[in-house]
Amino acid sequence: MSAKTIGNDGTTTAERITTARESAVAPSRAARELGLRRSEFDLAVHLGRIRTVPDEGGGGGRVPRAEIQRIRADVGFPDALRERVRTVGTTDGAALLEVTKARFTRLARLGLLVPTAFSINRYRAVVWRYLVDDLRKFAADEHNAALLTGRTPQGLRDRLTEGLDLRPRNWRGRHLECLLRRTDDPWARAAAVASLLDPVDVSEVVADPYERSHLSRYRPARPAHGSPGSPAARIAEELMTAADPDEIDRLRAGLARAVRDARLLHPAPRPAPREHRHRPAPTAHEHRRARTAHGHRAARPAAQPMPDPPCPVPVRHRTEDSGRLRGLLGRLRRRGA
Numbered sequence: 001m002s003a004k005t006i007g008n009d010g011t012t013t014a015e016r017i018t019t020a021r022e023s024a025v026a027p028s029r030a031a032r033e034l035g036l037r038r039s040e041f042d043l044a045v046h047l048g049r050i051r052t053v054p055d056e057g058g059g060g061g062r063v064p065r066a067e068i069q070r071i072r073a074d075v076g077f078p079d080a081l082r083e084r085v086r087t088v089g090t091t092d093g094a095a096l097l098e099v100t101k102a103r104f105t106r107l108a109r110l111g112l113l114v115p116t117a118f119s120i121n122r123y124r125a126v127v128w129r130y131l132v133d134d135l136r137k138f139a140a141d142e143h144n145a146a147l148l149t150g151r152t153p154q155g156l157r158d159r160l161t162e163g164l165d166l167r168p169r170n171w172r173g174r175h176l177e178c179l180l181r182r183t184d185d186p187w188a189r190a191a192a193v194a195s196l197l198d199p200v201d202v203s204e205v206v207a208d209p210y211e212r213s214h215l216s217r218y219r220p221a222r223p224a225h226g227s228p229g230s231p232a233a234r235i236a237e238e239l240m241t242a243a244d245p246d247e248i249d250r251l252r253a254g255l256a257r258a259v260r261d262a263r264l265l266h267p268a269p270r271p272a273p274r275e276h277r278h279r280p281a282p283t284a285h286e287h288r289r290a291r292t293a294h295g296h297r298a299a300r301p302a303a304q305p306m307p308d309p310p311c312p313v314p315v316r317h318r319t320e321d322s323g324r325l326r327g328l329l330g331r332l333r334r335r336g337a
Helices: 013-022 027-033 038-046 065-072 079-084 090-097 101-109 132-140 142-149 154-161 167-181 186-194 199-205 209-217 231-239 245-265 284-293 318-336
Strands: 117-120 126-131
Touching: 027 038, 027 065, 038 079, 079 132, 090 101, 090 132, 101 154, 117 231, 126 132, 132 142, 167 186, 167 231, 186 209, 186 245, 199 209, 199 245, 209 245
Parallel strands: none
Antiparallel strands: 117 126
């Protein structure tokens, strides 16, 4: 018998998966065909520059052939695509804006320049990366001319003196926008919001354990920075978790709304009620074992009525037979006389 599963349209499941996989390619192959390094490709996918589809055979996303053809048909390919995902650090970013590194850092701490990625160097310092496109747009805006050349306003300088640094928060906001842009699934969108909150906050907002378990299935993987438990990983974990009270309140409210919407559309799976569960009737042997296990004596089978014993055969005694023999001999003697 064939092991293929036949669908309603006459095609097998394996054939459908094979057809889908042939119409889309793996990320590594798509990166080569688009002339991107893997890090550039991953950033392009995260920013929505490249569309992916789920892999029906399991694993991560795949890039449709039609998407590759669309990108390759763009004007200026591949340099234009590579430029759209190019990032720079503080030194190159300052040179691009034609300002000092100190001014560039101040602008970033004030939240005027939003980072798109970060890494932890060997000195455990955070290295922020910025999109070149964003920096060029900022420099081209005439409203920012005073910030690039003039003196920083006193109010902003006071906030910097107090330790203001909006780079982590702005990165989290941009990261969440990218996660929400990539999915329409209500539980996946709720999990994206939950990924930026501390687990304690998530458990307080989502009190139902079955909903929390369902939420964790859709939780997006956080960018890896160092081996688990390493100093770099701990620093990255802090940066990826909301810290400001108003930011935490906003994300908690957003998570509550997202879970409520997801619950209305697709309730989280949970076990069937106990009274509705189907349990086969126990056998006689299982019933006896269950009663014994709970401290009860096993029921004995009902006593069957015993048949009546057969009537005893009368037993003739030896003395009775001897008397009869003597009487017979006496009668014979009298007749002979």
